[in-house]
Amino acid sequence: MMINNDTVKRDAQRRSDQIHAFRRELAALEKEDVLLLDEHQARGVVNYQNALLAEYRKAFDVDGSDQEKRLSWGMKIASLMGALALAASLFFLFYQFWGWLGTASQVVVLIAASLGSFLLTIWVGARDGSGYYVKLVGLMSFACFVLNITMIGQIFNITPSDNALLAWAVFALLLAYAYDIRLLQVVGILCVIAFFSARMGAWGGMYWLHFGERPENFIPIALLLFFLPQWLDHRRFTGFAMAYRVMGAMCLFIPLLILSFWGQSSYLKIDLDLIEGFYQLMGFALSAGLIWLGIRKNWLHAVNTGVFFFVLFLYSKFFDWWWVLMPKYLFFMVLGLMAVLLLVVLTRFRTAQYANVENQP
């Protein structure tokens, strides 16, 4: 019995959960006299499963019970907080002492910190089955690289450039994919968003650091990020495809929301009411479309993101139209009724989904 090399921690955890669920269900079926395995079969299944669980635990440090799972969440949070605190500590440490170093020493320390922390990440990654420590060191390595490039810019009075965002994005995504670090994936995606939006803005004539003031700069990269998991297979990476879709959707809907209220920030040189109306319509249509796509593809995260933005568009527009006109009790009553209506629609969708599952053999 060998563990396939391609099996990642997520698959091991899922299989472990399945085994525990199977045991609970089997115990219930035996209690109700629905299914009774003979002693030979029962021992065979238990031995096989125990061996599998032992190997998963050894290789991937999977959680064996709900208690262990809760503890794992605590460890994940501790790892994240530790990584953020250590990254902040690195910045302050360098700022505290860099003035006492000559220029050459500053450069050497910065580059050595980047290289050293990266090699340390690889070393820890080869030894850390749980993944908690490599995540911590990986984030520190990224912080070192950000500090490295930023401080080289300050030391030599280099003109700020959006190219730094591209280098940070590549480095963050490299660490994220190598060690399954979703936080760094999100950071990498944010750098990618900033880089492409800045380039869009610069092509439009503005100075690149003002890219955030033209929300349309974000729309092309938002669509690219959302559909990226369709072209790249992410099955081996826990939650990576979800992160692309959610970040892509947010990168699309937040600019649409801004444009639906502040048409002046658009590149379009047409009537402001027309711009705002167009983006309101787009906001409703695309968030509804995302809910539909999420249901169809069974992407819970897409449904939730779609519902969140649909409601946000709806409520913000209600506020815009009726806050002054309506008595407050009526305004909130309309909001409440809309929420009920939305619940009814989603319940019907869910019932339809459930019926489909029930009809499957």
Next chain:
Amino acid sequence: MKMTRLKMMLIGLGVIVLSNALALMGVAHNRSAESEALLELTERELALPYRYISKEENTGLALKLKWRLSYQIGYRNSAPDSWLTNEKLRALGFDIPVSISSEERKDYQNILPRAVFLLLEYDGARYQHALDYLEKRLADEQALAMASPDNEEFVKRVARAQQAFNRERTESSRLFVIDAGLDAEALRQQYADRSRYMVLKGKVGVSTRREGDQYLFSGYVSDVLIDNINVPLAFRSTFESLDSASYGRNATHKPRYFVTLKVGKRLEPWITEVGSL
């Protein structure tokens, strides 16, 4: 999407080494051969940061480049700069007409700043104009006060004008932004003296102002991109006993140090010499 450890290590090391190499090669290129400009400035133009007193958390030191526009003379700071005309703004890439009506104004309210090259003049005609202007204003105020010696308001105005003139003469920066363009070479050709004029990268923005029932466009220099100049350790000793708060309050009102600033091929400045005055 499977990646071996070796491949991952090579890519990671490649990103770190390449990013640093590109940055340092850019620095070497900037500082190679003849400099774009070489100016000897003083504390008036390169000031200590206000935060320098609380240096426990950040031991680094960067001097702040204090640049001005023609209209920032004395306490007057409202009129647009004369050289940033409508025609100049269009040459810098702003798609604007000569004037607009109040209905059209909303279409032009969110014009974003553009990256340009700025020409800065040190201790030149603009600074002399500022001195002349403030000296004349002082003379005018003194004449008014002499004509009405009992008027306390006139006496106060003389004191204010005297203060503005003194500050201009001894404390204010003599570095003025006098032109902007999209071609650094063309700007340099107009002003060849590299010890008095320097070209730096900056940003120019546009706002509107009302005149009658029309709106006109005004340009403004929003930033010089590199206006914090790092002080290497070799030059730090001059600044150790100084702090920003005491300048301006000392009896002589004289700058306490000079800084030789070089600007390289990529229009990035750096300090080559520092000394006490």
